Amino acid sequence: MTVTNILLSGVVGSTAYGLAREGSDVDRLGLFATPTEQLLGLRTPKDSHVTTHPDRTLHEAAKWCRLALGGNPTVMELVWLPDELYEVRTPLGDELVGIRASFLSSRRVRDAYLGYATQQFRKLVSRGDGSFSADTRKRTAKHARHLKRLCEQGFELYRTGGLTIRVEDPDSYHRFGEQVAADPDAAAPLLAHFESAFAETRSALPEEPDEAAADAWLRGVRRHFYVSAGTVA
Known part of the structure; x- marks a missing residue:
């Protein structure tokens, strides 16, 4: 191409x-x-x-x-x-x-990042109790890492108006992915935490984009x- x-x-x-x-x-x-x-x-x-x-x-x-x-x-x-x-x-x-x-705007950043994270969570829980193939576990771990990243980066952008692409402590994301691959419901507390954090935090972003x-x-x-x-x- x-x-x-x-x-x-x-x-x-x-x-x-x-x-x-x-x-x-x-x-x-x-x-x-x-x-x-x-x-x-x-x-x-x-x-x-x-x-x-x-x-x-x-x-x-x-x-x-x-x-x-x-x-x-x-x-x-x-x-x-x-x-x-x-x-x-x-x-x-x-x-x-x-x-x-x-x-950037506060509403659209919140809705987009939390919306994508919620989609990832639904993919995780739809796969059941973790007793699936190695390939599926690998995909589940990847989706879990994306869920965590979307929450962390989206909240940073919402709170500060800036976005850091490279994550802090990459190993923690891989550990989280393996934990969720074994038990998809383990992602629920993280998602709930950031839903509350977005709701309780005043955004640095305007209500509408320019x-x-x-x-x-x-x-x-x-x-x-x-x-x-x-x-x-």
Whole structure:
């Protein structure tokens, strides 16, 4: 898959969190700009490209903005990565990193991160008492680690307005994963704790995101990549 006009791209997932172990996949996430002229026709160009081997997801700039404004934890990682994990950085990508706080709101961060964590918990308890195959136990441990990470990172973002991608004490996440793989209900106290923490804590985030800042950035992208049909390249 060849995607042009990539604005920002980097390594995300377990490698970014500091949770990768031998054999872990390396996940990449990025965003690209569709040439503006192509957005004006009858058919809408594809707005996401996903591949495996290597594992890479690229969203068109407008789609990335919509997902980020909704509080999507996965896309939000991209603008909070440590510098060494970026593989593509352009001036427009740097501008996006510079306005990353504009995409945040207390309600959407709370609902998105707790919502994703709750989904992970439902996956865990649906698998029963832990007497399943080794592969299923491995997946269960992974989902448990994600549940813990979503709770910890989401609450940090809600409370402080900032996001630390690399987790503290990665071994504690792996221990938690093994504990939950043996007894899925062991995840319930953690989820309940963070549900209460969100409810009882005043957020540093505004009630609504700054859509005007996101819109202004996206319009700048469209201007940058606009070449009229009559223009000679």
